[in-house]
Amino acid sequence: MDLTPNDIQRQTLDAVDRILQRNGDTAHNKKLVDQTQYDEALHAELAGAGFFDLALTEGAGPLDAALVVERIAESAAVLATAATALVFPMVTGETAPGPVALANGQGTPFRLGQFARTVLILDGDAAKRLDVQPGDVEAVNNDRTGWPLARLTAAALQRAPALGPGKGDELRNWWRTGLALEAAGAMKGALKTTVGYVKDRVQFGRPIGSFQAIQHRLAQLTVNAEAAYWLGLEAAYKGAPAQAAAAAATYVTANAPLLLRETQQMHGAIGFTREYPLHLWTMRLPALQRELGGLSGHARDLARSLGEGVDDRAATVASQL
Amino acid sequence: MDFDWTEDDVAYRNDLKTFLKERLPEGWNGYDKANLPKYKSDSIAFSKAMAERGWLTQNWPLEYGGQEASPWRAAILSEELWPIGEPRGPQYMNVNWIGPAIMAAGSEEQKLYHLRRISAGDVCWCQGFSEPDAGSDLPAMRTKAVRDGDDYVVTGSKIWTSHVGTADFCFLLVKTDLNAPKRAGISILLTPMDTPGIEVRHIDGFVGEQAFHQLVFDEVRVPVAYRLGEENRGWDIVRRALSFERVGAAHYETGQRILRATIAEAKRNGAFDDPEVQTRIGEVFAALEAARLLTYKVVDLRAHGSPPTADSNLSRVAQTTALRLAGELAHLVHGEEGLTAGSGGDIRRVLSFGVAAGTTEMQLDQIASNFLALPTKV
Numbered sequence: 001m002d003l004t005p006n007d008i009q010r011q012t013l014d015a016v017d018r019i020l021q022r023n024g025d026t027a028h029n030k031k032l033v034d035q036t037q038y039d040e041a042l043h044a045e046l047a048g049a050g051f052f053d054l055a056l057t058e059g060a061g062p063l064d065a066a067l068v069v070e071r072i073a074e075s076a077a078v079l080a081t082a083a084t085a086l087v088f089p090m091v092t093g094e095t096a097p098g099p100v101a102l103a104n105g106q107g108t109p110f111r112l113g114q115f116a117r118t119v120l121i122l123d124g125d126a127a128k129r130l131d132v133q134p135g136d137v138e139a140v141n142n143d144r145t146g147w148p149l150a151r152l153t154a155a156a157l158q159r160a161p162a163l164g165p166g167k168g169d170e171l172r173n174w175w176r177t178g179l180a181l182e183a184a185g186a187m188k189g190a191l192k193t194t195v196g197y198v199k200d201r202v203q204f205g206r207p208i209g210s211f212q213a214i215q216h217r218l219a220q221l222t223v224n225a226e227a228a229y230w231l232g233l234e235a236a237y238k239g240a241p242a243q244a245a246a247a248a249a250t251y252v253t254a255n256a257p258l259l260l261r262e263t264q265q266m267h268g269a270i271g272f273t274r275e276y277p278l279h280l281w282t283m284r285l286p287a288l289q290r291e292l293g294g295l296s297g298h299a300r301d302l303a304r305s306l307g308e309g310v311d312d313r314a315a316t317v318a319s320q321l
Numbered sequence: 322m323d324f325d326w327t328e329d330d331v332a333y334r335n336d337l338k339t340f341l342k343e344r345l346p347e348g349w350n351g352y353d354k355a356n357l358p359k360y361k362s363d364s365i366a367f368s369k370a371m372a373e374r375g376w377l378t379q380n381w382p383l384e385y386g387g388q389e390a391s392p393w394r395a396a397i398l399s400e401e402l403w404p405i406g407e408p409r410g411p412q413y414m415n416v417n418w419i420g421p422a423i424m425a426a427g428s429e430e431q432k433l434y435h436l437r438r439i440s441a442g443d444v445c446w447c448q449g450f451s452e453p454d455a456g457s458d459l460p461a462m463r464t465k466a467v468r469d470g471d472d473y474v475v476t477g478s479k480i481w482t483s484h485v486g487t488a489d490f491c492f493l494l495v496k497t498d499l500n501a502p503k504r505a506g507i508s509i510l511l512t513p514m515d516t517p518g519i520e521v522r523h524i525d526g527f528v529g530e531q532a533f534h535q536l537v538f539d540e541v542r543v544p545v546a547y548r549l550g551e552e553n554r555g556w557d558i559v560r561r562a563l564s565f566e567r568v569g570a571a572h573y574e575t576g577q578r579i580l581r582a583t584i585a586e587a588k589r590n591g592a593f594d595d596p597e598v599q600t601r602i603g604e605v606f607a608a609l610e611a612a613r614l615l616t617y618k619v620v621d622l623r624a625h626g627s628p629p630t631a632d633s634n635l636s637r638v639a640q641t642t643a644l645r646l647a648g649e650l651a652h653l654v655h656g657e658e659g660l661t662a663g664s665g666g667d668i669r670r671v672l673s674f675g676v677a678a679g680t681t682e683m684q685l686d687q688i689a690s691n692f693l694a695l696p697t698k699v
Binding site: 001002003004005006009063067195198199206207209210212214215216218219220222223224226227228230231233234237238243244246247248250251254295296298299300301302303304306307310311312314 | 322323324325326327330393578580581582584585587588589593596598599600601602603604606607608610611612614615617618620621624625634635638639642682684685686688689690692693694695696697698
């Protein structure tokens with residue numbers, strides 16, 4: 001057990017940070033969101049430098065990919081990182097040929113579909129792979145907030161071939177791990193922005209961050225965001241076993257709503273403007289909260305799995321208080 | 322970075338499980354703390370058996386009879402002992418922070434006398450911290466120790482003192498300078514509980530047998546030689562000691578045990594078919610896993626030689642949150658049967674976790690100032 005990044009992991013994250021900084025600041029990401037665009041240049045640079053291959057690289061693996069996924073999510077870059085760098089390689093055993101998106105088989109809106117070269121689809125218990133052709137995907141109007149969304153056409157859904165037995169479970173588990181990491185990054189990004197804001201914002205003659213009514217809430221959100229990060233990393237390290245993946249996804253979907261409303265609340269009105277960057281992180285959380293059935297989808301799968309391992313012998317617990 | 326136990330750690334956990342199976346009756350479920358003499362003698366016998374195997378103080382330095390075992394060993398020990406009712410009794414405190422505090426600040430005589438007894442497993446301590454008017458605001462304590470020749474004369478009162486009934490010594494915080502700034506006038510006296518003039522008053526509570534006591538000191542003479550560290554410099558020692566205490570107990574494993582029992586009961590009484598109950602089961606498990614990982618983060622920092630950080634406060638908040646969720650779910654699943662004494666759905670079991678070892682509010686304060694660097698009131 002060693003929760004400290006090794007030298008290679010530190011260097012990897014430093015290199016990703018340098019690319020992210022060179023690529024642009026939050027103003028750059030705001031512009032992309034405002035124009036419903038994908039960060040093609042950043043995707044190309046990160047892919048070219050091998051950061052989307054880490055999951056399958058000898059000497060690295062899914063944990064290294066997970067560290068990168070979380071870091072990129074924290075930067076609010078407009079990238080399909082989890083699907084491209086973690087889910088696709090772990091489920092297919094291949095490096096992604098371009099941006100990957102993840103969709104369900106019901107034709108509901110999904111993230112970044114209009115920019116995807118490939119879509120992995122969880123249709124019931126089957127995983128399918130769609131190599132996107134013109135007309136397969138239709139953009140969805142979400143008023144330029146959060147992730148760009150799209151919808152698969154019925155024809156595209158029908159055309160996508162299945163990946164084979166067992167792949168549905170693998171896709172579900174890696175998807176859950178990836179969404180937990182992206183949610184953890186968004187939570188940490190929103191929290192960092194809010195902590196900075198309350199240190200600067202003066203009301204009643206003092207920074208609002210000096211009020212205990214603010215401090216305790218931010219401290220609680222810190223616990224939640226840090227825990228989300230570690231749950232995502234552990235699930236990735238262990239190869240996305242069903243319980244760890246569902247636990248990570250359950251945790252973020254249970255705790256993201258509080259972080260969303262609290263960070264928005266602490267900013268007051270400015271937090272609802274397009275000019276101020278908070279929405280880059282907060283408005284991504286609702287989409288992440290809905291995927292794969294949301295909280296009840298993850299948590300009930302987890303409960304059923306836990307229930308299989310429990311028998312009557314577990315029924316007694318220490319009666320001492 | 323990796324999330325695997327080493328082979329040695331796995332072997333150690335297996336040895337420990339075997340030892341527990343041999344040592345404790347089948348289905349052992351914690352001590353009957355109403356029977357204090359038996360509680361004390363049984364917990365001492367268990368601790369001595371651990372000491373014989375070199376496990377009681379394995380994390381201590383070699384020079385104090387330890388093995389300098391990795392902090393992960395202590396985490397494993399805590400995960401195995403805490404959820405079944407902590408068979409070491411109050412001695413977990415000795416090992417986790419009282420002994421290390423004496424190592425850090427004690428005189429050679431104190432080290433020789435106390436550390437040997439602690440590592441042998443035959444001495445029990447209590448902690449004299451809170452006072453009637455100094456709870457979360459601990460430095461506001463008023464129990465005073467006035468120098469008189471080679472003694473301090475101690476007058477005042479400590480309250481909510483756990484483990485008094487079994488204690489041979491008290492790790493007693495006193496004010497040795499009432500005029501100094503709050504944190505600057507505190508000293509620590511390693512006080513034998515049989516010192517004349519210490520009165521123990523039991524306070525009837527509803528969260529466990531023998532849980533609460535008040536200690537009243539009426540001009541109690543404690544030799545100056547029993548002071549730990551420098552006069553008026555006790556606060557630094559206590560702060561460090563408390564950061565160890567916060568993660569010394571694997572409450573998340575207690576929570577997992579409660580959760581497994583709750584799932585078994587839910588399957589038995591049909592509540593498991595309720596989608597809402599299933600969702601909450603998943604949420605509780607995830608919260609307990611979160612608490613485990615945030616605790617591991619603290620263990621990892623210690624394993625890398627880091628000084629205490631606010632990560633221990635994050636761990637404590639996560640553990641409290643998760644344990645409460647587990648207890649509340651158990652209460653829900655047991656229905657009206659959960660209202661009966663001794664029921665697995667007894668809500669009292671989890672209520673006090675947000676108060677013990679520093680209230681949740683104090684933990685959040687620490688995170689705000691030391692993790693987030695939020696401004697203090699100006």
